Amino acid sequence: MTDTSTTGAASVATLAELEQRAASRRERPAFGHDALISCDRLVRIFTADGVEVQALQGLDLLVTKGELMALVGASGSGKSTLMNILAGLDEPTAGQARVAGCDLLSMGAKERLRYRREIVGFVWQQTARNLLPYLTAAQNVALPMQLRGVRGKAKKAARAEELLELLGVGELRDRRPTQLSGGQQQRVAIAVALANDPEVLLADEPTGELDSATGRQIFESFRAANEELGTTIVIVTHDQAVATEVRRTVAIRDGRTSTEVLRHTRIDATTGEEHLVAREYAMLDRAGRLQLPADYTETLGMRDRVALELEQDHIGVWPDDSGSN
Numbered sequence: 001m002t003d004t005s006t007t008g009a010a011s012v013a014t015l016a017e018l019e020q021r022a023a024s025r026r027e028r029p030a031f032g033h034d035a036l037i038s039c040d041r042l043v044r045i046f047t048a049d050g051v052e053v054q055a056l057q058g059l060d061l062l063v064t065k066g067e068l069m070a071l072v073g074a075s076g077s078g079k080s081t082l083m084n085i086l087a088g089l090d091e092p093t094a095g096q097a098r099v100a101g102c103d104l105l106s107m108g109a110k111e112r113l114r115y116r117r118e119i120v121g122f123v124w125q126q127t128a129r130n131l132l133p134y135l136t137a138a139q140n141v142a143l144p145m146q147l148r149g150v151r152g153k154a155k156k157a158a159r160a161e162e163l164l165e166l167l168g169v170g171e172l173r174d175r176r177p178t179q180l181s182g183g184q185q186q187r188v189a190i191a192v193a194l195a196n197d198p199e200v201l202l203a204d205e206p207t208g209e210l211d212s213a214t215g216r217q218i219f220e221s222f223r224a225a226n227e228e229l230g231t232t233i234v235i236v237t238h239d240q241a242v243a244t245e246v247r248r249t250v251a252i253r254d255g256r257t258s259t260e261v262l263r264h265t266r267i268d269a270t271t272g273e274e275h276l277v278a279r280e281y282a283m284l285d286r287a288g289r290l291q292l293p294a295d296y297t298e299t300l301g302m303r304d305r306v307a308l309e310l311e312q313d314h315i316g317v318w319p320d321d322s323g324s325n
């Protein structure tokens with residue numbers, strides 16, 4: 001008979017060890033504790049005509065304060081759903097979402113209104129949705145300050161002027177939206193979104209209705225806001241030029257973050273020249289789940305099951321060869 005008591009005793013933790021483990025788990029910082037935007041297993045289910053659509057299926061996303069990043073993904077992948085939740089316009093079905101310390105699931109109506117006025121600013125694709133047609137550019141920028149209860153007409157006018165100048169449309173302050181080009185309207189819209197100095201600026205396809213040269217100018221306006229005012233900016237875009245200009249592009253697929261491209265400049269040791277280096281990463285969620293890019297799995301004919309091997313500094317993933325033995 002084999003004596004298992006020794007092995008059994010060795011594998012059973014003492015009470016003191018269990019208490020220590022529980023304590024260290026408690027002390028471990030929560031997911032995204034130091035991020036400005038933190039989405040944790042975010043779910044949004046829509047029900048239309050008795051049919052359920054899972055627009056977000058456990059999406060994880062962390063954005064650090066001061067970042068300028070892009071979100072990309074095919075049509076229907078859930079980008080606008082996520083933006084509407086982050087903008088405080090829609091509520092998630094489950095999961096957690098926090099922006100600048102505000103819990104987007106438990107906010108009451110009053111808190112939600114304050115959140116939309118003071119914590120986030122947004123710029124939409126449709127230029128007409130961003131500005132009131134009967135107000136001048138400067139009056140449009142002053143309006144959010146007025147709604148927030150900022151006192152002093154001169155103070156509001158000065159802030160409006162400062163923002164319009166920063167975005168390169170200072171000289172257009174007295175024009176109404178119909179007297180501005182699409183690109184100029186979007187720059188005024190960015191000034192409106194920044195009026196109350198929000199922590200986060202959200203933009204959903206802000207260059208979607210513009211030609212590529214104008215789109216580039218708009219992107220430069222976002223960069224100016226990010227660099228000069230330190231505003232954290234998240235841009236949803238189909239625009240390849242925008243997606244490759246930012247340091248971090250996160251791809252959403254089927255309601256989840258799937259891959260992420262990080263870019264940094266590297267100086268060539270021999271020539272001294274600067275090169276932009278981009279590298280694609282797959283997201284690993286807290287349960288250890290990894291989504292492999294479809295083009296990788298299709299190339300190697302991987303389906304249903306893969307073989308894994310732990311090496312010293314990497315994990316190998318091979319097509320399932322169990323049938324060939």
Ligand SMILES: Nc1ncnc2c1ncn2[C@@H]1O[C@H](COP(=O)(O)OP(=O)(O)OP(=O)(O)O)[C@@H](O)[C@H]1O
Nearest residue numbers: 046047048053055074075076077078079080081082
């Ligand atoms: N109000 C709604 N009612 C029902 N289904 C919805 C609603 N809003 C979005 N959906 C569905 O949720 C999924 C995600 O939509 P979403 O608009 O977030 O995608 P998207 O990535 O922004 O797409 P696009 O790039 O075309 O704007 C889609 O299948 C869409 O049909």
